[in-house]
Amino acid sequence: MLTSLSIRDVVLIEALDLDFHEGLGVLTGETGAGKSILLDSLGLALGARGDSGLVRQGAAQAVVTAVFDTPHADGAIAALLAENGFDLEAGEPLIVRRIVKADGGSRALVNGSAAPAALLRELGAHLVEIHGQHDDRGLLAASGHRALLDSFARIDTGAATRAHRAWRAAEDALAVARADLDTQERDREWLEHAVAELRGFAPEPGEEEELATRRAGMQRGEKIAGDLQAVADLLEGSDGGLARLRQAARILERLTEDHEALAEALEAIDRAISEADAAQDGIDTAARALAFDPAQLEADETRLFDLRALARKHRVQPDALAELTEELGARLDLLESGGAGLAALERAVAQTAAAYDAAAATLTTARTAAATRLDAAVKAELAPLKLDAARFRTVVAPLSPAQWSPSGKDRVEFEISTNPGAPFAPLVKIASGGELSRFILALKVALAEEGGAATMVFDEIDRGVGGAVASAIGERLARLAERTQVLVVTHSPQVAARGRQHLLIAKSHDGLVTRTGVRQLDAGERREEIARMLSGATITPEARAQAERLLETA
Template identity: 70%
Template sequence: MLTGLSIRDVVLIETLDLEFGPGLGVLTGETGAGKSILLDSLGLALGARADSGLVRAGQAQAVVSVSFDVGRDHPAHILLGDGGISVEPGEPITIRRILKADGGSRALVNDQAVSVALLRELGGMLVEIHGQHDDRGLLNARGHRTLLDIYGGIDTSAAEAAYRGWRAAEEKLTAARADLDHAERDREYLEHAVAELRALAPQPGEEEELAGLRANMQKGARLAEDIAAAAALLEGSEGGLAQLRQAARRLDRIASEHDKLAEALAAIDRAVIEASEAEDRLSEAAEAMAYDPARLEEAEARLFDLRAMARKHRVDCDALPALAEEMAAKLGAIHAGGEGLAALERQVAEHRAAFDAAAAELTRLRTQAAARLDMAVAAELQPLKLDAAKFRTVIEPLAEGQWSAKGKDRVEFEIATNPGAPFAPLAKIASGGELSRFILALKVALAERGGVATMIFDEIDRGVGGAVASAIGERLHRLAQGAQVLVVTHSPQVAARGGQHYFIEKSHDGTVTRTGVQALDAARRREEIARMLSGAEVTDEARAQASRLLEAA
C-alpha cells in the first residue's frame, strides 16, 4: 500500500507531502490545476523516463519520494534481495528519485542506489497506473495468461515440473549425442591409444621405482671397489672383526684381575657389535647397488618407454594407468553409444508426453476460466455505458519454440466496441475514458483473486456523467474493498465514494504560480463536490445535492 508521497521542485510544485490510507482515495481540482504533475511525479519515482522538463524553473534538481507498506511475503522483497538491497522485516519500502536540471538522475531504495531498470520492475509490483496512455498492466498482453490463471485459480506446478523434466532430459540427450559424435571422430585414435597403453601396462609409482633402481645401479658401479675393499678389511680370519674377537677372548680370561681390564673388554665387545652391524650394512649396500648391465639396460628401456608415452599424452607417468582406463571407457561408450542414446530418447519421449498432458490440462482449465471471465466482464460493461461492446479472452496455441513451463497457450484479452466490429486488442480500439472503463470492468471481474495492492485510475470518468458516473464510483468503491485505489476524477458521483479526498489547486502570488494539494475534511469535501456539481458559483442546491451524494455513498 502507498503510504506517502513527497515532492520537491517538480514543475509547479515547490513542496508537497501527502499521506495515504487504505480504501478509495479521490483527487479533484479544476482543469489545469496540476493533477497530471502528481501522476508524472509518481511515475518518475516508479521508474519512468527522466525528463529534465519536470525540474521546477530555477532549481538545480527535483526530488520525489514514495513509501510503501508491504507484507513480508511480497515479491518485492525477493526482487530487492536479488538486487543486493536489504529491507528489514516490517520496514517500509522507500523509493527516492532525484532528477537534475541537466537531465541526469539517481534512484535509491531505502537509501541504497539501484538501477532504473530495477526501479521500474519494482514499481510494477507495487502500483498499477491506468491512464489514457498507459501501455503496462492490463494493456500488456504478456501478462494476460498470468491474470487468467490467477482468476481461475489454476495451479501450473505440474506443468512446470513436467517442462523442467522434459528440458533436462533433452539437454542430457543433446550432450550425449555431442559426446558420441566427438567420440566417433576419435574412434581410430582411441583404439590405437588403448592398445598401446594396454601393451605397455603402466603401474602407479613405476617411474619412481625404475628411476631409483637405475640410480642405485649406477652408484653401485662407481662404488663397488670401495665397498669390496671395506668389506675385505672387516671379513675373513685376518680381518678387523676377527682381530677384535680374538682380543675379546684373551681379555675375557684376565678381565677379573683388574677393573680396567673389564672396562677394556666391555669396550671391545661393543666394538664387535658395531663392527658386525657395519659388516651387515656393507653387505646390504652391495646387494642393493649390485651392478648388473643387463638389468640396468632393461630398467632404462622401460623408463624411457614410460616417459615417452607420458609425453605423448601430455600427462605424468603416474597418470598413465588412469588415462588407460578413461580411454577404454570412452571406447566402450562408443560401442554402447547406440543403446545409451536409445534409452535417453525414451526418457525424452516420456517427459514430453507428461508435459503434453499437463499442458493440455492447463488449456482445458484456462478455457473454462476464460468463459467465466468473459461472463463476469460482460456483466460490468452495460452499467459503464459500454453495452454495445463485447469482451472475449482469446486462447491460442503457441509455436513449439514458444512453449514454456506455463504451458502452450497464448492468452490475450480482446474487445469489439460496436456490433459487427472485429475483435482487437484493448489498446488498439479503445481510447480515453472508454479504455479506462474497460480496464475498470476487467479489474472488478479480477478483483476476487487479488493483484497489485495499489491501483491508480486517471480520469476514468471522462466523457460520462449521471448513472454511468455513479456506476463507475460504485465499482471503484467495490474494488477498494480489497485494495488501495486512487482516482483522479471530475465526477462528483465518483468523488463522493472516496474515503479520502485530496483537492489539487493552483495559486498565484503575483510572480510565482504554485500547485498544492490538501486533504479535505467533511465540510470542505462537501463544498468541493458542490463545486463539481455547479461550476464556478456554488449554490445551496449544489450543496444539498452534494450532501445527498455523500450520504448515499
C-alpha cells in the same frame, strides 16, 4: 497501501506532502492544474525513467518519497526485498525514494539504503497498479493477459515450470551427448591408437619414482663394486686380516697357561675377530643390496625413458598416465556403446516431454474453465456501464512449440465486440476512448475479486462519459475500494462524490513563479468543488444543491 507521498522540486511542485487513506480517494482540479505532475512523481518513486526535465527550474534536484505500510504481508514483496538484501520487520513501513539531479544523474533508495532503480520498478509492479486510457501495460497488453487470468483463477504454474525445466535439461543433455559423440567419432582413430598404446605400456601410479630410485641404486652399486671386493679380499682373502687374526688366536690358545697376559691378548683378538665378522656381514649385505644386473639396469632405464616420453606426448605428469589410460579407455568404451547411451537420453527426453505435456494440459483445462468464469464476471459489469451491446471473451489458444514456456502452451488474450454482429478484436484496437475506459474498469473490477496490488490508480478513467454512466463508474470504483486502496484522477462529479478522501489540485501564480499545490478538502469545500465540476466557473445555487444530493446518495 500508499500512506504518504512527499514531492520536492518536481516541475511546478516546489514542496508537497500528501497523506492517503484507505478506500476511494479522488483527485480533482481544473484542466492543466498539474494532475499529471502528481502521477509522474508517483511513477518516479516507483522506478520510472528519471528525466532531468522533471526537475523544477532553478532547483538542483527533484526528490520524491513514497511510503507504504505492511509490505511484508505480500509474499512476493518480501521475497523480492530479501533477494536484494533488504529486511523488514513486521509493521515496519516500506519507504522508497527517488532523487533526480538537474544534470541527469539519479539515485534510488529503499528504507534509506541505496538500491537500483530496477528494484523500484519491480516493487512498484507489486505495490501500485496505474490504469488509464492510454495504459499499454497490464490490461491492454496481451503479453500480460495470461498472468492476469492465472491470478484471477489462482492457477499454480509450479508443476509446469518444474516439468519444463526437466524437459529442457534432458534435451540439453542429449544435445551435448550427440555433439560429444560426433567429436569423438572424428577422433576415433587417434583415440583407438592412444588407448592401445597406453594399455600396452600399462603405466602404474608411482612407477617413475620406483624406477628412478632402483636405477640410481644400481648405478651406484656399479661404481663401488670394485672397492667392496677389495675390502672383502683384505678381510677374507687367504692372506687377509681375518685369516691372520684367526691364525694368531689358534697359536695363543696354546700359550695362555704360560702367562696371564697372553690370555688377555687372546680375548682382545677374539673381540677383534667378532668385530671384523660384523664388518664383513655389513659389507656382504651392502654388496647384495647394491648388486646389479646389467640387463636389468638397461631394462629399467629404457622403461623410465619411455614412461617420461609418453607423459610428454600426452602433456601430463608420468604419475597421471595410469588415470589417463582409464579416462581415454572410458571415452573409447562410451564411443563403442554410444548408441545405447543416446537411446537412454532420448528416452529421458520423451519421458520429461510427456510430463510437461501433462502439466501444460492441466493448465489449459484450468485456464479454459477460468476464462468462462471471467467472461461471466465481466459481462455482469458491462450493462451498468451502458455497454449492453458489447461482448467480452477470453481467448485461450495454443502457442506454437517454439513459444512453449514454463507457464505452459497457452496464449491468452482479452477480446471485445462493441456492437451486435461485429467481430471480436483485441481490446486496445476496437474500443473508443470512453468505451475503453469502461471496459478497463469492468475488467479490473472482475479481476480484483481475486486480489491485486494494494493500491490502484485510475487516471481520468471516466473521460468522455457522464450522467448515469459516470454514476455507474463511481459505484464500481467505490466497490473496488472496499477491497483495496483506489486513487482516481477525475473530472466527473458523480465519481468525485463517491470519494472518502478528496484532494484538490490547483495552480497558483505570484507574478513571478507558477506553482502546483494539492490540499485535502473538508465537507464544505468538497461540496463547492463538486458544484464547480457541475456548473463550471460560476457556481449556481442549483449546482450546490445537486452537489449536496450527490454527496448524500454516495
